[in-house]
Amino acid sequence: MSKKEYINIEEIGEFGLIEEIKKMFHDKHRAETLMGIGDDAAVLNMNNHVLTLLSTDNLNEGVHFDLFYTPLKHLGFKSVSVSVSDICAMNGEPIGITVSIALDSRFTVPMVKEFYEGVHIACEKYGIDLIGGDTTGSYKGLFINTSIIGRVEKERIAYRSGAHPGDLICVTGDLGGAYIGLLIMQREKEVHIEAPRATLKLEGYEYPIERLLKPEARLDIVKLLRELDVVPTAMIDVSDGLASDLLHLCTASNVGCVIYEDKFPIDPVVYRTALLEFNLNPTTVFLSGGEDYELLFTIPEKYGDLFENHSDVTIIGKILPQEEGTYMVSKSGNKYELIAQGWDAFRKYMRENPEQ
Amino acid sequence: MSKKEYINIEEIGEFGLIEEIKKMFHDKHRAETLMGIGDDAAVLNMNNHVLTLLSTDNLNEGVHFDLFYTPLKHLGFKSVSVSVSDICAMNGEPIGITVSIALDSRFTVPMVKEFYEGVHIACEKYGIDLIGGDTTGSYKGLFINTSIIGRVEKERIAYRSGAHPGDLICVTGDLGGAYIGLLIMQREKEVHIEAPRATLKLEGYEYPIERLLKPEARLDIVKLLRELDVVPTAMIDVSDGLASDLLHLCTASNVGCVIYEDKFPIDPVVYRTALLEFNLNPTTVFLSGGEDYELLFTIPEKYGDLFENHSDVTIIGKILPQEEGTYMVSKSGNKYELIAQGWDAFRKYMRENPEQ
Numbered sequence: 001m002s003k004k005e006y007i008n009i010e011e012i013g014e015f016g017l018i019e020e021i022k023k024m025f026h027d028k029h030r031a032e033t034l035m036g037i038g039d040d041a042a043v044l045n046m047n048n049h050v051l052t053l054l055s056t057d058n059l060n061e062g063v064h065f066d067l068f069y070t071p072l073k074h075l076g077f078k079s080v081s082v083s084v085s086d087i088c089a090m091n092g093e094p095i096g097i098t099v100s101i102a103l104d105s106r107f108t109v110p111m112v113k114e115f116y117e118g119v120h121i122a123c124e125k126y127g128i129d130l131i132g133g134d135t136t137g138s139y140k141g142l143f144i145n146t147s148i149i150g151r152v153e154k155e156r157i158a159y160r161s162g163a164h165p166g167d168l169i170c171v172t173g174d175l176g177g178a179y180i181g182l183l184i185m186q187r188e189k190e191v192h193i194e195a196p197r198a199t200l201k202l203e204g205y206e207y208p209i210e211r212l213l214k215p216e217a218r219l220d221i222v223k224l225l226r227e228l229d230v231v232p233t234a235m236i237d238v239s240d241g242l243a244s245d246l247l248h249l250c251t252a253s254n255v256g257c258v259i260y261e262d263k264f265p266i267d268p269v270v271y272r273t274a275l276l277e278f279n280l281n282p283t284t285v286f287l288s289g290g291e292d293y294e295l296l297f298t299i300p301e302k303y304g305d306l307f308e309n310h311s312d313v314t315i316i317g318k319i320l321p322q323e324e325g326t327y328m329v330s331k332s333g334n335k336y337e338l339i340a341q342g343w344d345a346f347r348k349y350m351r352e353n354p355e356q
Numbered sequence: 357m358s359k360k361e362y363i364n365i366e367e368i369g370e371f372g373l374i375e376e377i378k379k380m381f382h383d384k385h386r387a388e389t390l391m392g393i394g395d396d397a398a399v400l401n402m403n404n405h406v407l408t409l410l411s412t413d414n415l416n417e418g419v420h421f422d423l424f425y426t427p428l429k430h431l432g433f434k435s436v437s438v439s440v441s442d443i444c445a446m447n448g449e450p451i452g453i454t455v456s457i458a459l460d461s462r463f464t465v466p467m468v469k470e471f472y473e474g475v476h477i478a479c480e481k482y483g484i485d486l487i488g489g490d491t492t493g494s495y496k497g498l499f500i501n502t503s504i505i506g507r508v509e510k511e512r513i514a515y516r517s518g519a520h521p522g523d524l525i526c527v528t529g530d531l532g533g534a535y536i537g538l539l540i541m542q543r544e545k546e547v548h549i550e551a552p553r554a555t556l557k558l559e560g561y562e563y564p565i566e567r568l569l570k571p572e573a574r575l576d577i578v579k580l581l582r583e584l585d586v587v588p589t590a591m592i593d594v595s596d597g598l599a600s601d602l603l604h605l606c607t608a609s610n611v612g613c614v615i616y617e618d619k620f621p622i623d624p625v626v627y628r629t630a631l632l633e634f635n636l637n638p639t640t641v642f643l644s645g646g647e648d649y650e651l652l653f654t655i656p657e658k659y660g661d662l663f664e665n666h667s668d669v670t671i672i673g674k675i676l677p678q679e680e681g682t683y684m685v686s687k688s689g690n691k692y693e694l695i696a697q698g699w700d701a702f703r704k705y706m707r708e709n710p711e712q
Contacts, residue, residue, distance in 0.1 A: 043446070043513065044408040052400040052408060056454040056503050058492040063458075090399070098412040100501055102419075136414040139497040145456055145490075147412050147503035157399065 006109040021116050025130045033129040042131035053150040055086035061141040069185040074213040076118025083148035084126050084217035085293040089237035092152035096131035100145045102138035158235035163253035167298040167319040172218050174265040179289030181212030215293040232297035241290040247340040256324040259317030261331050362465040377472050381486045389485040398487035409506040411442035417497040425541040430569040432474025439504035440482050440573035441649040445593035448508035452487035456501040458494035514591035519609035523654040523675040528574050530621040535645030537568030571649045588653035597646040603696040612680040615673030617687050
């Protein structure tokens with residue numbers, strides 16, 4: 001930390017701000033990182049026999065987050081998690097990340113440092129380096145872009161396109177939490193707007209709120225798959241919602257699928273809050289919630305035993321030939337075609353199919 | 357091209373928009389690109405014996421460009437050039453680029469396609485692939501982020517930090533053009549605001565305007581250096597302005613420098629327009645203009661003959677021991693300390709030093 005604590009970004013300028021950020025990242029996690037911040041480009045020494053992975057994501061204020069209920073440190077952490085999740089979804093190992101921000105005049109140096117503090121915590125957690133970024137002005141709003149580089153052995157890469165009929169469909173953790181977290185925070189924001197002195201009611205909702213504000217990429221699952229010596233035939237991370245992402249995977253693989261409602265992993269608080277407080281069918285929330293950053297992957301049937309009653313992985317269905325379609329079997333045994341649309345369209349569908 | 361020409365982005369959605377962009381980039385330039393757009397991350401096969409380079413840049417409306425006088429196709433081209441320039445500045449070869457955009461509701465599908473048409477032309481020019489990106493909404497304004505991956509042999513990399521006393525300081529092309537182009541366009545915008553029917557007066561200013569709107573990265577110089585078997589001891593691209601970027605290089609290398617005003621390469625139209633129409637000293641424009649994306653590099657003195665009277669490279673000074681400072685010698689033989697500040701601060705300095 002510098003002796004003087006700067007507040008105004010104008011006072012220290014772009015280069016001063018970069019220096020402040022650089023100081024926070026003096027430690028290095030990866031032998032591959034020869035040059036991180038501080039030159040025209042990052043320099044990495046990638047070994048032979050591996051493939052290089054690169055992915056980029058935007059996180060924009062008003063679209064992807066609301067600073068009313070998003071602490072900047074959490075936002076920094078989430079920005080990194082979102083990108084690490086993309087590398088995990090290729091069955092890869094993340095190495096370095098660039099985090100670029102465009103800021104309007106509301107932002108101060110301590111605010112930027114709080115954001116990068118979250119970036120730093122995430123880099124520690126995932127064992128990666130911050131290797132670059134750009135800091136610029138914006139009209140209005142905070143715009144974040146992350147670009148991540150990773151690696152994977154050729155024989156371990158998992159594209160979206162490798163699923164075969166008969167493969168089992170697995171999902172990690174549970175789904176729908178981030179969406180319920182979002183609804184809770186939006187409800188509290190409305191209360192706050194009407195009664196600014198009211199205290200936020202967040203007790204009991206810690207899990208869905210953390211799923212929204214501080215999601216963790218499933219790098220542990222990539223490591224688990226390596227330990228088990230299993231390579232998924234196809235993999236994707238669940239960012240848009242399970243139905244949408246499963247359909248992406250099926251389209252890329254030219255296959256169909258069936259998933260079973262009675263297998264869906266849903267957290268009990270998420271289930272109860274959806275049903276009792278927001279009058280939503282938990283299955284709909286599970287299928288269309290999005291932003292949970294869990295992994296969805298397919299494995300040959302012979303590996304099924306490895307994940308029976310596994311605490312982190314649930315088998316929810318199997319891959320079918322393409323002509324058999326893509327559908328869900330409900331608890332009562334009815335078939336429903338999976339819809340690749342976002343929340344609102346899906347809710348409409350559910351209203352028209354009252355059993356759901 | 358699809359049969360139906362979509363206009364509204366809402367009508368086709370994010371995935372539809374990505375499909376439209378994908379169709380424009382079905383050709384592939386690089387053997388390294390195993391998977392570009394279409395999975396969670398790009399997949400690259402980087403050979404052994406090379407280092408991987410990664411760089412990222414923001415280009416934001418209202419900060420880096422004004423859509424009043426910036427055609428979207430030019431903007432797409434420029435977005436790629438700016439990133440390619442960063443790879444060139446490491447003496448590297450670009451391989452693939454991600455181009456992410458955040459858009460407000462003004463934008464239509466044809467506008468996005470026009471932008472990516474410029475990206476496509478640039479990818480063709482530099483022989484690289486578009487390997488990913490993200491398309492999202494924004495409050496207000498167009499936000500662009502590019503992340504580029506490249507490669508360089510270990511023995512050919514040029515950091516900012518390798519300059520030694522006695523090395524010659526070289527700059528490619530000419531400088532100040534982009535800044536004069538900006539002043540011309542701002543003048544025309546003011547005229548247009550006062551008299552919307554007036555025709556823009558751009559004849560005769562083609563060169564500075566092209567420098568502003570459609571800069572080209574100096575990949576040709578990277579190739580020239582390879583042909584000549586010269587590795588710069590240090591290199592940086594001139595994006596902030598020569599004085600600022602030269603001081604970056606000297607700081608990173610722990611050296612001083614002297615540059616000679618009578619050597620500065622300035623285009624005659626730029627020189628004349630600065631002096632006669634904007635009442636600016638062309639030397640000031642040269643030193644502080646910025647955005648020209650030329651290369652600034654240092655070479656051992658023994659290579660000096662290679663660049664005497666070279667059409668693309670000018671030797672403008674030499675590296676000194678750090679204690680001798682960083683300064684310019686004017687045409688009349690006076691010494692002026694180089695100032696690392698942007699345009700306005702520098703102009704103030706020049707007013708107080710009337711010989712300049």
